Amino acid sequence: MANAILIPGKEKRVYSGHPWVFRSDIARVEGDFTPGDIVSVYSSKGKFLAKAFYNPQSQISLRIMSLHDEPIDRAFIFRRVKEAVDYRRMFADLRSCRLIFAESDRLPALIVDSFGDVLVLQCLALGMERFKQDVVDALVEEVHPQGIYERSDVPVRRLEGLEQLTGVMYGTVPDRVEMVENGVHFWVDVKEGQKTGFFVDQRENRALLERYARGRSVLNMFCYTGGFSVYAMRGGAKLVHSVDSSAKAIDLTNKNIALNFPDDARHAAYAEDAFKYLDRMGDQYDLIILDPPAFAKHRDALRNALQGYRKLNVKAFEKIKPGGILFTFSCSQAVSKENFRTAVFTAAAMSGRNVRILHQLTQPADHPVNIYHPEGEYLKGLVLYVE
Numbered sequence: 001m002a003n004a005i006l007i008p009g010k011e012k013r014v015y016s017g018h019p020w021v022f023r024s025d026i027a028r029v030e031g032d033f034t035p036g037d038i039v040s041v042y043s044s045k046g047k048f049l050a051k052a053f054y055n056p057q058s059q060i061s062l063r064i065m066s067l068h069d070e071p072i073d074r075a076f077i078f079r080r081v082k083e084a085v086d087y088r089r090m091f092a093d094l095r096s097c098r099l100i101f102a103e104s105d106r107l108p109a110l111i112v113d114s115f116g117d118v119l120v121l122q123c124l125a126l127g128m129e130r131f132k133q134d135v136v137d138a139l140v141e142e143v144h145p146q147g148i149y150e151r152s153d154v155p156v157r158r159l160e161g162l163e164q165l166t167g168v169m170y171g172t173v174p175d176r177v178e179m180v181e182n183g184v185h186f187w188v189d190v191k192e193g194q195k196t197g198f199f200v201d202q203r204e205n206r207a208l209l210e211r212y213a214r215g216r217s218v219l220n221m222f223c224y225t226g227g228f229s230v231y232a233m234r235g236g237a238k239l240v241h242s243v244d245s246s247a248k249a250i251d252l253t254n255k256n257i258a259l260n261f262p263d264d265a266r267h268a269a270y271a272e273d274a275f276k277y278l279d280r281m282g283d284q285y286d287l288i289i290l291d292p293p294a295f296a297k298h299r300d301a302l303r304n305a306l307q308g309y310r311k312l313n314v315k316a317f318e319k320i321k322p323g324g325i326l327f328t329f330s331c332s333q334a335v336s337k338e339n340f341r342t343a344v345f346t347a348a349a350m351s352g353r354n355v356r357i358l359h360q361l362t363q364p365a366d367h368p369v370n371i372y373h374p375e376g377e378y379l380k381g382l383v384l385y386v387e
């Protein structure tokens with residue numbers, strides 16, 4: 001096994017618990033290795049720091065697995081997977097949640113979502129790629145799924161020198177999986193849907209929306225699978241309009257509404273660009289949800305992203321009925337809570353509306369934030385009362 005020796009001073013980040021070491025922080029690597037191997041990490045003074053995956057091609061060259069000098073093997077992976085599942089047993093419905101959230105569960109670059117009988121796995125780093133079969137075996141032992149499907153079809157894998165991969169990893173996986181979330185039924189398209197097929201991270205925020213929906217005219221902008229729409233219907237909304245630029249998303253939304261509220265005339269869905277729809281719509285809505293895709297995929301795109309959030313929110317503030325409620329979100333990891341608030345509050349001021357904060361929302365406990373890896377915090381939401 002090879003040893004990675006850090007540049008003097010760079011051990012501090014490891015001591016502070018952060019699970020990443022950047023390429024520029026490594027002084028040298030001694031011994032033979034193949035990219036993706038486990039290496040021992042040492043300070044410049046020769047003190048053992050950690051066991052980590054090493055991928056010289058990636059800017060995040062070391063992904064720390066353990067701060068102890070212990071074997072990183074199948075048994076280790078089984079223990080970590082079990083820990084992740086046991087943690088969720090405290091509070092989650094294991095059939096509709098995120099089972100593994102990467103660095104937050106000390107399984108770097110690995111995501112596993114659970115939808116009914118099926119699990120969807122996404123792997124984003126070369127080192128973890130080697131342990132995929134162990135992860136699958138551990139998940140089978142722990143939660144007995146009917147099937148596990150891989151959705152490692154994400155561009156960031158290129159940074160690790162990895163190809164896009166999709167396919168059945170275990171058992172059988174139907175094209176459409178039925179899942180129940182808080183008593184609401186959803187079809188999840190695990191094979192073709194965006195990301196892993198469904199955004200379980202909005203579960204609690206959808207339940208909150210349900211409480212405000214009674215008698216309201218709801219616009220669910222960026223609806224994707226129609227999650228917020230179905231909850232609004234159940235909450236007793238007067239009408240619900242779902243909008244997404246993707247025709248496939250509109251199809252999924254209509255199917256999910258039909259699954260829960262067949263032939264319910266309160267709902268209509270439109271495949272249209274958000275900005276165009278917001279420009280041409282009237283002022284009939286008194287509950288608006290804005291849950292756009294990540295506007296900033298990288299830190300460099302931050303300025304444009306903030307402008308995007310501001311423009312989008314201005315349109316909603318201008319049109320929402322007096323006494324209306326706005327659920328507005330950002331899932332861009334690169335946009336901080338403070339930046340997002342500033343963008344939204346600037347939008348409110350530009351529209352001249354008086355606004356009160358009803359709730360400040362974030363990601364649920366099955367998407368925990370590892371306090372030593374703040375990068376894991378990404379979902380921000382504000383529920384605003386607009387006078």
Ligand code: SAH
Nearest residue numbers: 199222223224227244245246273274291293
């Ligand atoms: N609110 C959803 C998740 C939204 S994901 C949920 O609870 O599950 C973001 C969605 O925005 C995607 O479905 C994508 O198709 C859509 N989208 C992206 N750009 C858009 C645009 N310019 N106008 C409308 N929809 C857009």
